[in-house]
Structures are given as structure tokens and as C-alpha cells.
Amino acid sequence: MSETNEPTSGLSRRKLIGAAGIGALAVGAGAGGGYAVGRQSDEPTAGVPDPDAEPIPFEGVHQAGIVTPAQDRLYFVALDMTSEERADLISLLKDWTEAARQMTQGNDVGTFGAVSGSPFAPPEDTGEALGLPPSGLTVTVGFGRSLFVDAKGKPRFGLDGKLPAKLKELPAFSGDQLDPAISDGDLAIQACANDPQVAVHAVRNLVRIAFGRASVRYSQMGFGRTSSTSSAQVTARNMLGFKDGTANIKVEDKKDVQDFVWVPKEDGPDWLVGGSYLVSRKINMRIEIWDREPLEGQENIIGRAKGSGGPLSGGDEFAKIDFKKKNDRGAPVIDMKSHVRLAHPDFNKGAKLLRRGYNFVDGSDGLGQLSAGLFFIAYQRDPEKQFVQVQRSLAGSQNDLLNEYIVHVSSGLFACPPGVGRKGYWGEGLFA
């Protein structure tokens, strides 16, 4: 297994297949006939470079979609197994791995894809990504605690002894209003891309492949990444209008990535080494109330300037925060209950997270208010020492000033296995 590998071969969505040409339909008989129709060629439009044409490598030591520079769109889905058969779980993980391998490289799912198979059988690929480039698609999977043990603690799928000690249920936090229907799950898929159609196509096909073995529990679409995971990216803004992700772990911070993101051998279990834990929290915002808060108040709540993103203690966006600085009345310039102070490693036993969240707007509620917020995602090596530590500091009406404007409504914790090589499949080590 290497960190990066060349794309695998497959049926390119963008290649003109056969000599029939645009719009022509080749008709034949039998599943192996190769009925090909292509709608686009690989030729770029003259003078317009396509930044999304180059796929992100699927194979590697770690799964893509964690330290990979955060794309602009998310489609997150949690599923529950509908079969209790170990063989079904294994075959599902194998089928998902192969499909993700193909889709992330800009190829159709299957041997004949969307339009090259038998006209008498449903296509292997649903087709809505035909003609679209890879668009930076990454597909990342995770396993929930309920995949390993049922509600009574009885092992499922013969996975006795495989449950990671750190894959505990997250504790209840003050102020949580969690809806079980949109929380947890046996399996999670995080599909990220720069084109929402490509992310949706990926999830739709994986859900379709799962039919008879697993079904959707809940899903969430996200737009506008709220974190940068590379210092080459500009910091994007969240729905509160603030730059979000300034102090995030970036892929270039090699030591932080090593210390805070990947599960090392000494932590175990063996099958998870090189993987990571994903925490998801859907956080609704009382956005209309926030919008009535004066600028000074908004900045005091976050602890940073809304325009530049710099700390209120002074300096540009990436200046070190001076929590000791006082104003002329002798009060701390950075409020003791500001979000950045309570979330900062200095006040959380050194804990850091790799945040990878997205904005969402799920239409409007019955009161004419936007159902908007942040679908928070964070990766870490140890959920208790990292997410739980920080969220305990933030939660509750006596803590983070931001809590007046937000409410956590969904929660998930998933163990994401390491990456795969040319032949492996996700979670293979679980069945060794």
C-alpha cells in the first residue's frame, strides 16, 4: 500500500466510448455486448482548464476525505444493517470499496456502467454523473458502535473482541436536544466533492448497492466547507458570517496530524491503526436572532474579528491569540466565555481536532425561519480526550456564549478504518 497511487482503470464517465459519436445509440444483445454511448470527450474546452479533472487517489495508507483538502460539498449518510449475516457485511464492504474506487476516479460503477450494459437490465450506474469530471470526490466510511454490539451488548456479525475501547457512546452534554432518528447508525459514508451532483451520485449508488443488506437511517447535505484542512486553502465562512477553520489542524502540520488524527499502533485495535474517529454533530442555528446581534457582540461571542478573522487581542487572521491581554477597564479583551477561548487547546489539556464541517440549510421551518446551521464533523485519534474534552468546555448555558444561538440536534461517532491498497476492501482487518 502506498500513500498515493495512480487511478485505477475503469469506464470513464467522460470518455467517448466507441466510434458512434455524440447522440448515437449503439444497440446490441446480451449483457456482455458493450452497448456504448458517450456524451462527452476527454478534450477540455479550449482555453478553459478544468481544476476538477484530476482525481484524488483512492488507495493509500489512510482513507481519503480526512486530511484531503476539504471540498466544497458534502453528502453524509448513516445506514443500519438490515441483514444480520456476517457474509452480507463482508460482501457489502467489498462492493462499496470497488464502487468508490471507480467513482472517485471519475468512472461509472460496474463493468458496463450507466449506458453500456444490456438494454434489458437495469444499468449498473444510475447515470446522473455522466459527463462530469471526478470533481475531487472522496468517499470515507466509518463504523458505529452498533455495528459491533446490539443494544444488550451482544456481539453482531461475529465481531467479538473487535469493538474499539474508544468507540463508546458519546456522553450527554448540557443543552443537547438530540433526535435519535438522525443520530448514530451502524455505518456512515461521508462523500465530499466540488460538485453536489457528484457527491449525491456517489451516495445514491452506494445506497443502491446496499439494498437488501443495509438501509438509510438519515442523511445530510452540506455546502460551503466551514474548515480548511490545508494551508493552501483560504478560510471559508460559516452561516454566522465568520471565518471558520483558521486554527484547524492542516495537512501540512505533520506532527499534529500524527499526534491528533491517526490511530497509532499503541492505541489499537490493530484493524483500526491508520484510521481515525469521526464525530458528527448537526447544530441548528437560531440565525434570525443572531442576525439581530450587534457586530461588537457577535465578535465578542466568537473572540475574533468578523472581517479579518484575526483574534480580538490583535493581529491578522493567523496571529497567536493573547488571552492575557486586558482592555482599559482591566477586563480580558478575549471574553472568558468566548467560543475560541473555551475551545482552545490551552484550556482543554492540549486537545486539538481536525474539523471538516459544512454549512446546511434544510429549507425553512413552519415559523418562516431558516433551518440553517453547521453539520460539524471532526476527526481525531481519541474521542474522549479530544471532542468530548472540548465539548464539555463549550456546552451549557454557563459556558460558550454561542450556546444562546445554537442547539445540537444530532450526534454520531464512527471508527473509520485505514485506507486500502489495490486489492483490499474497507474494514478487511475486522474479519482477519
Ligand SMILES: C=CC1=C(C)c2cc3[nH]c(cc4nc(cc5[nH]c(cc1n2)c(C)c5CCC(=O)O)C(CCC(=O)O)=C4C)c(C)c3C=C
Ligand atoms: C467540540 C468542538 C466544537 C464545536 C461543537 C464547535 C461548534 C461551532 N464552532 C463555530 C464557529 C467557530 N469555531 C471556531 C474555532 C474553534 N471551534 C472549535 C471546536 C468546536 N466548535 C475549535 C477547537 C476551534 C479552534 C479554537 C482555537 O484553537 O483557537 C471559530 C474561529 C475560527 C477558527 O479557528 O476556526 C469559529 C468562527 C460554530 C458556528 C459552531 C456551531 C454551530
Ligand SMILES: [Fe+2]
Ligand atoms: Fe467552533
